[in-house]
Amino acid sequence: MFGRKKRLWGEKPPFRSDYDAVIIGGGLHGLATAYFLATRHGMNSIAVIEKRYIGYGGAGRNTAIVRANQRTQENLPLYKEALELWPVLTKELDFNLMFYNCGNLNLAHSEAAMKAMRLQVSSARFQGIDIRLVDRKECKELIPALDISDRPRYPVYGGMFHPAGGIVRHDAVVWGLAKGAAKHGVHIHQGTEVRAICTEKGKIVSVDTDKGKINTPRVLNAAGAYSAAISGHMLGIKLPISVLTIQAMVTQPLKPLLDHVVSSGMYHCYANQTLKGEIATGAHMDPWPNYTNQNSAYYIKHQAEALGDFLPCLRGVKFMRCWAGLADMTPDMAPIMDGNDPVEGYYTDCGWGYFGFKSSTVTGKYMAEFMAKGECPEILKPFTLRRFENHRLMGETAALVNYSPDN
């Protein structure tokens, strides 16, 4: 009834000392895995352990963009299925995730950039993804506010339009999955910190938390930016991850002027207009690892200059809020999904960098299958941690993350 406050996902669950699976991290990857374990594999003795509150990290800090225009044949099928999952989950969770498939336009500012896009478009189309190259004129038709004259510092040359992409309300996904998982018996323990992961004879046996010990044969590390530190310090498994801060901001609300997500690699800038009318924008990452969630004047200024250059109607518009989140970057900008190696019962789902939101639900689906059956699903096999020592890095980026000029 009106005025009566009811928790979205029931009362605070009791803390048990035995669970079939413990998931570290109450972000989207952890919650999605818990949800799929409970609904698709009949496992309902599952604990999600979250140090702060669900959705505190990347889940609530991303800029809500979803798309399937990555570069490699290993990555594209995952993101394609992720796009197809939003309407399915909206129905299944009975929760409006506000999926708005407005399409994404990536701008090219040179023939070299067009050439790179040609390859990207062909790779995506090979996987059946709706995407095409567009010329300068069509960019203007898609986004009338765009300045396609020779005036901007980097004039628009053409672009790549991906109609299937768009935006999803990220908080709604957190709440919807938490509600759905809790309904199927998953225990979400917020404000609970993992202190140690215990093994015996190469197998997971328990997890120590500040609320007590949990006996379990399975642990999933889905701790986002903290996954590498947890893996390294608690199990001695080092990961090839650098944690970088990524900043974002929104302007004051405006009348509708941007019908699609627009991004430019050259300007290091992407923007979309939210359903409330604000222009949400973000760009590259702080160029050194750190664990702060703070913004810098340097980036806010950069963002204003970039936006005002290719969308001149936004000059003088005020930023209303800014925030930052942490991205766990790998050298090839592809994630690490692995399990039972070298510790039986220990699973990893991390290294998503700034792709963690768009991939969350589909990853949950396959990581749940992995954990329930103990066998890695075919689609996840290329993402093993061993690819780094086997020189099988993926071509999602051309240069090592630490040293590339664009982050």
Added chain:
Amino acid sequence: MSVSITCPVCGKRKGYEFRFGGEDKGAKPEESVLADPAAWCDYVHMNECRAGVQKEWWCHKDGCGTWFCIKRDTVKNIEVK
């Protein structure tokens, strides 16, 4: 977030003049050690991702070009002694 870095040649300067060069992993192991793919991978790719004080490499790219190590607290994002 912004940071100031002390270059051994130019002194304390704005962080954006520098390029981060990775965690300090000690001296490069012998080639015979690096012939093992796991050891090579550990030296080249793996990080400790310490939330706290770590020793790390920087290059004064928009300045004198010197490579050097400093200690920095990654939680507060400030250089420490």
